[in-house]
Amino acid sequence: MSQNISVCLLLSLSLSLSACAHHKQTANNIAHKPSSIHKKSGLYILPDLDHGLIQSPINIRSFNEETINTHEITFHYQDKIKAIENLGNTVQLNFAEGSTVSYEGLNYDFKQVHFHTPSEHLIDGMTFPMEMHIVSSIAAKNKNDTPRYLVLGILFKMGQANKFIDEFLNQIPKTEHGIVPLKMGAVKLNDLFSSTKLHDVKNFYHYQGSLTTPPYTETVQWFIFKHIIEASPEQIETISTIEGNNARHIQGIFTRGID
Ligand SMILES: [Zn+2]
Numbered sequence: 001m002s003q004n005i006s007v008c009l010l011l012s013l014s015l016s017l018s019a020c021a022h023h024k025q026t027a028n029n030i031a032h033k034p035s036s037i038h039k040k041s042g043l044y045i046l047p048d049l050d051h052g053l054i055q056s057p058i059n060i061r062s063f064n065e066e067t068i069n070t071h072e073i074t075f076h077y078q079d080k081i082k083a084i085e086n087l088g089n090t091v092q093l094n095f096a097e098g099s100t101v102s103y104e105g106l107n108y109d110f111k112q113v114h115f116h117t118p119s120e121h122l123i124d125g126m127t128f129p130m131e132m133h134i135v136s137s138i139a140a141k142n143k144n145d146t147p148r149y150l151v152l153g154i155l156f157k158m159g160q161a162n163k164f165i166d167e168f169l170n171q172i173p174k175t176e177h178g179i180v181p182l183k184m185g186a187v188k189l190n191d192l193f194s195s196t197k198l199h200d201v202k203n204f205y206h207y208q209g210s211l212t213t214p215p216y217t218e219t220v221q222w223f224i225f226k227h228i229i230e231a232s233p234e235q236i237e238t239i240s241t242i243e244g245n246n247a248r249h250i251q252g253i254f255t256r257g258i259d
Helices: 002-014 020-026 035-041 062-066 163-169 195-199 233-243
Strands: 073-076 081-086 091-095 100-103 106-116 130-138 148-158 179-181 204-209 220-225 229-231
Touching: 091 233, 106 148, 106 233, 130 233, 148 233, 163 233
Parallel strands: 148 220, 148 229
Antiparallel strands: 073 100, 081 091, 081 179, 091 106, 100 106, 106 130, 130 148, 204 220
């Protein structure tokens, strides 16, 4: 896998970051034909670089842990999850208004929680069967401004059944784009982890990156929880069956730091 990644990175540099998955088929033709020709021919899909260099997800190398993290992150969340949606490509829980997280003087509003199977982020090259994203954002003031995001990533491993997941698992709508209201207080993030752990920034790997789905907006403060949470194989399987493989490939870190 690491070999593949390094091949991809090398190719990416010479190719303006072309798609890694296609390097085998295209390697012989690359030097002579710009990607737009491939696109026109319909033979290959080599997307032009339409984003910057701070993309997500990434492989987090845990030996960066000794870096002193001096950021302050404060949660003010009322545990109010109001609905559950089957979006076809993910399962999503929607927050009621009123929960916020502040970081470096900015207040982000909790919006939703969704799942990826398998995990998008890797720790020391290791993938996990599931990752949950708690998404908060600051709406753009003007039409042309970019919204800012703060996303908490929680990685899951196979183990004991998870109380939080049990609270909504049987309520996921069967039909794609179905949405079901939840009784307030029936699904509680507090049952996933104690809020004391959330308030200590040392429990997270932090880096700056992007959304992992289009438009891959690069205004995301990522906080990946260091503690790996357990869920039962059945719970993970249920979510995975609904959403399929919806994990984006890891992206180059380039000059970014993890703290
Ligand atoms: Zn996500």
